[in-house]
Amino acid sequence: MILCENLVKIYKTAETEVLALQGLDLEVPTGQLMATIGNSGSGKSTLLNILGGLDVPSAGKVVVNGTDILRLGKRDLVEYRRKTIGFVWQNSARNLIPYLTALENIELPMQIAGGRKRAWAKELLDMVGLSDRAGSRLDQLSGGEQQRVAITIALANNPPLILADEPTGAVDTHTTEAIMKIFRRLNTELGVTIVIVTHDRHLSRAVDRVVAIRDGKTSSEFLRRHSYREVYEHDAQTGAELFPDADATHEEFVLVDRVGWLQLPKDEMRKLGIQPNSRLRVREENGRLIIEPVDDRTEE
């Protein structure tokens, strides 16, 4: 669904240049529910805006759903944003019109794209558990309910890809879990690919895959050892919590890029007392690569 190669984004202002993405590579298979985590300023929103056709990279390649989006003309780009992508933001007010009802809010983007489909709108509201609030004005709904309406709006035109920038940033833990379950349901039942940007490492429990971005590059991956279905079935059988402890179900990986650069996790460097710009000894042992700090004072 997504292929990004060597994405670079430089923001130029009068005084400075900010390197927001520094050669980011990312591949997301169709049907994946994935999260992108990273510190503030690491380039997460920049990536999402590029994927959504709202911004263009300074260099690199972006293919979404088989389309090289950097080659799209103006008209095709508008079409792409409308039909291929559904956006969800932290602040749902950005998507919604307060004096319209939930149902009217969902029908609006359908109308813009050329066709109101009341049955689909109702089905979407049902999927997010809001069928009984269809006739309520948006400003009469809670923040979490508004966010659920925002999710249905993102799906109004049946896009294959949902991009969600901190969709749970403004709601409590309970609502966060409810929203993550909705994303999972939409992912399983509609087969929609979902990319969620978050600060919240705990959300990683509820997705298939987590990619960490550091300094504008994908730096490490946390892959689920168990599929969601396994976890779900386990939970159903044992009645245990739906989202088990993140550390128990995730393993951190480091990626090697095409030319062999390897970025060591900062925590590990700290633990081993590895200083930046220091020499490390690398040796192979029984199919493992061993990397160890070298004490420069005693060596050579």
Ligand SMILES: Nc1ncnc2c1ncn2[C@@H]1O[C@H](COP(=O)(O)OP(=O)(O)OP(=O)(O)O)[C@@H](O)[C@H]1O
């Ligand atoms: N329009 C812009 N003009 C100049 N610099 C920008 C612009 N947008 C983002 N930046 C800079 O690019 C870098 C990446 O920003 P981005 O918004 O992608 O980070 P982020 O990971 O989404 O952060 P957060 O978690 O705080 O939302 C930051 O250093 C930011 O200051």
Ligand SMILES: [Mg+2]
């Ligand atoms: Mg951001």
